[in-house]
Amino acid sequence: MSQSLTLALETSCDETSAAVVANGRTILANIISSQVPTHQKFGGVVPEIASRKHIENVIPVIDQALREAGTTLNDVDAIGVTYGPGLVGALLVGVATAKTLAFALNKPLIGVNHLEGHIFANFLAHRELKPPFVALVVSGGHTSLIHVKDYNELVLLGQTRDDAAGEAFDKIARVMNFPYPGGPHIDNAAKQGNPEAIAFPRAFASPNGENKFAFSFSGLKSAVLNYLNSASQRGEIVNIADVAASFQAAVVDVLVKKAIAAAEFVGVNKIVLAGGVAANSSLQAELASAAEKQDFALFYPPPVLCTDNAAMIACRAYYQYLIGDFADLNLNAVPSLKL
Numbered sequence: 001m002s003q004s005l006t007l008a009l010e011t012s013c014d015e016t017s018a019a020v021v022a023n024g025r026t027i028l029a030n031i032i033s034s035q036v037p038t039h040q041k042f043g044g045v046v047p048e049i050a051s052r053k054h055i056e057n058v059i060p061v062i063d064q065a066l067r068e069a070g071t072t073l074n075d076v077d078a079i080g081v082t083y084g085p086g087l088v089g090a091l092l093v094g095v096a097t098a099k100t101l102a103f104a105l106n107k108p109l110i111g112v113n114h115l116e117g118h119i120f121a122n123f124l125a126h127r128e129l130k131p132p133f134v135a136l137v138v139s140g141g142h143t144s145l146i147h148v149k150d151y152n153e154l155v156l157l158g159q160t161r162d163d164a165a166g167e168a169f170d171k172i173a174r175v176m177n178f179p180y181p182g183g184p185h186i187d188n189a190a191k192q193g194n195p196e197a198i199a200f201p202r203a204f205a206s207p208n209g210e211n212k213f214a215f216s217f218s219g220l221k222s223a224v225l226n227y228l229n230s231a232s233q234r235g236e237i238v239n240i241a242d243v244a245a246s247f248q249a250a251v252v253d254v255l256v257k258k259a260i261a262a263a264e265f266v267g268v269n270k271i272v273l274a275g276g277v278a279a280n281s282s283l284q285a286e287l288a289s290a291a292e293k294q295d296f297a298l299f300y301p302p303p304v305l306c307t308d309n310a311a312m313i314a315c316r317a318y319y320q321y322l323i324g325d326f327a328d329l330n331l332n333a334v335p336s337l338k339l
Ligand code: KG4
Pocket: 013, 138, 139, 140, 141, 142, 165, 166, 167, 169, 170, 181, 182, 183, 184, 187, 275, 276, 277, 278, 279, 280, 281, 306, 307, 308
């Protein structure tokens, strides 16, 4: 079989990324232009600024990806793009660019769900990985358990009812004066702390009933904020490492329990971690040890493929390409796209 090249774009939040992937599994280029330094001074992503930055960066990033992959637009077989979920103005930059390329080059256009892209990052990192498995997607915007029955058959088992895990990390980090995005800073601080120092709540901790595979992190977020506020009112010095470790343990506990329960429930022996929070060292370690006890295999991507990138979008697009799941030029950004 001759080589099939997918060019993909990812602009759903604060990274402008273009990638070229061969046969769905081999990364030839994965260029990521991060806007993190731009948004840092505001303590979070400013949607309007994100859109403008994407417009500035998208063409240079595509040029660089093609150069690094040693290919040209003419040699690309399909064009994939994230069309949701994400920030509408940010998504529109990628979608409009991909549509223009597809039209001008007369190549198939493939609309990709960002969440599915995160899961597919694992196919790039682990060449032997195949469905079926259970995926835990934990990012700044999502906390979802998904049964991946086949490459093109994904079933949502449950998701957060309020904040996403990454959102909780970022909000707690912000009040602890860590720079945006705070997840990695909490992860680091927690390494010096005692995870049992403070008993923070674990919502929907037992995997049964109607909230079997649902999550909720807003109560935990309030509990940590209340703890910090009352300590400061009493003039107490808080041990930041202990707060970070105890908060992180509360998140990780629930994620691990539910991921294991979900794999048991659907009857698979593989668990796949995905999304920015998949880079969390405690989540990786705790899930690895729980999985080992059940004889489940655990997969997660390296950090660069955990956070937003276009290679994972190209991988997802390739499997849609194989079944002819093409979009037309009416493709639009869908900010709250569901699975
Ligand atoms: O997947 P991603 O790049 O963007 C979204 O699609 O949301 O995820 C970004 C999120 C942020 O909330 C960030 O704080 C979190 O991933 N994150 C982490 C770690 N690295 C990134 N959270 C906890 N521990 C980490 N090591």
